[in-house]
Amino acid sequence: MPWIQLKLNTTGAQAEAIGDAxxxxxxxxxTFQDTHDVPVFEPLPGETRLWGDTDVIGLYDAETDMKQVVAMxxxxxxxxxxxxxxxEQLEDKDWEREWMDNFHPMRFGERLWICPSWRDVPDANAVNVMLDPGLAFGTGTHPTTxxxxxxxxxxxLEGKTVIDFGCGSGILAIAALKLGAAKAIGIDxxxxxxxxxxxxxxxxxxxERLELYLSKDQPENLKADVVVANILAGPLRELAPIIGQLPxxxxxxxxxGVLATQAEGVAEAYQALFQLDPVAEKEEWCRITGIRK
Known part of the structure; x- marks a missing residue:
């Protein structure tokens, strides 16, 4: 069915109250959307993460009298x-079908392909991860993934144990297993x-090789050969004492999950425990890697 969208700009401090209105x-x-198109992935428990410049977008039935709404x-x-x-009047589309039609197999590195579960694999001899993200984050289309x-x-990764901290769709943990890891642990x-x-x-x-835990239920003293966390700069800094002990x-x-402008602050939270590599960047996002001392 068609919809009408009302969009206005406000501050992060006022956004929730305006959303209620x-x-x-x-x-x-x-929906809350950053004016500068900075996405949000994983808010902390109980937190609605907003920005300094926030667009608040309300979706209304196409029959709604918008003059009356504005007056209210x-x-x-x-x-x-x-x-x-x-x-704005939104076009009547099958949004789920449109998303599915635009999610294509993608290659990462030398061996790995991420393939929508409803499409044929382009290379049967490659390492193919068949993916349907459902309602979780992680398709490979975002630069951080x-x-x-x-x-x-x-x-x-042959024979290694991998922890995917903030596993979302499981894309990283499953890719690690398909790339040779003996075991993966997903936490979210x-x-x-x-x-x-x-x-x-x-x-x-x-x-049979993937263990999954809600963060509140994860076992104590978890350790792994490889730990990957694709979340946000804030939680990465705040959780450094926890994440840093996992490798x-x-x-x-x-x-x-870190903007290039945030990389230095995140790296500082981990540099005491890790020998860090040069930061890798892609489309204003970055990846920080290192080896536990």
Whole structure:
């Protein structure tokens, strides 16, 4: 069915209250989007992560009288008369089908392909990960995931144990297993991510080698030869005392979900424990890697 979208700009401090006002005015959903197109992946438990310059987008049924909606919103003290906004008619599409049609097999590094589960693999002799992300983050299309996949493809994972911290769809853990790892452990705060990872592991016939835990349930004293965490700069800094203890001595660490401008701050949180490599960058995003001292 067609929809109408109302979009306005505000600050992070006011965004949630304005989002509530849109819902009260009849919006069926509200989305917060960074004005500068900086995506959000993994908020901390109980946290709604916002930005300094935030677009608040309300989605309304196509039959909604938007003049009446705007008039109602003008009474809100955070908006007022004549508040700046944009109203758009959204094309009626099968959005799930459109997304599926535009998700193509992608190659990372020398050996690895990420392939949508509903498409044929381009190279039957390659290392192919069949993926359906479901509601979880991680398809390989974002630069941070691509950076991690390329890094994993370049490691000797034969017989190793890998921890994927913030596993999302399971793409990194499953790729590691297909690249030769003996065992992978996926950890996430979101039950939907655990389910998506489990489904994708079964799809790739590696479920018997993948352990999955909600972060609150992860075993104590976990250790691995390789640890990868593709989350956000803030959590990477805050969780450095936890993530930094996961690699074994001389084990590998890979961090992403970090803008190039944030790399120095994240690296500082890990440099005492790790011999860090030069930062790798892709489209303003970066990957920080190192070896446990």
């Amino acid at each position: 849109l819902v009260e005015s009849g919006a069926v959903s509200v 919103l003008e009474y809100n003290p955070l908006l007022g008369l004549g508040f700046i906004h944009k109203i 691509a950076l991690c996949l390329q890094w994993l493809d370049g490691l000797d 705060i979101d039950p939907q991510a655990i389910q998506a990872s489990r489904d994708n592991a079964q799809r790739n016939q590696v479920s 074994k001595a001389h084990g590998h660490l890979g961090l992403s």
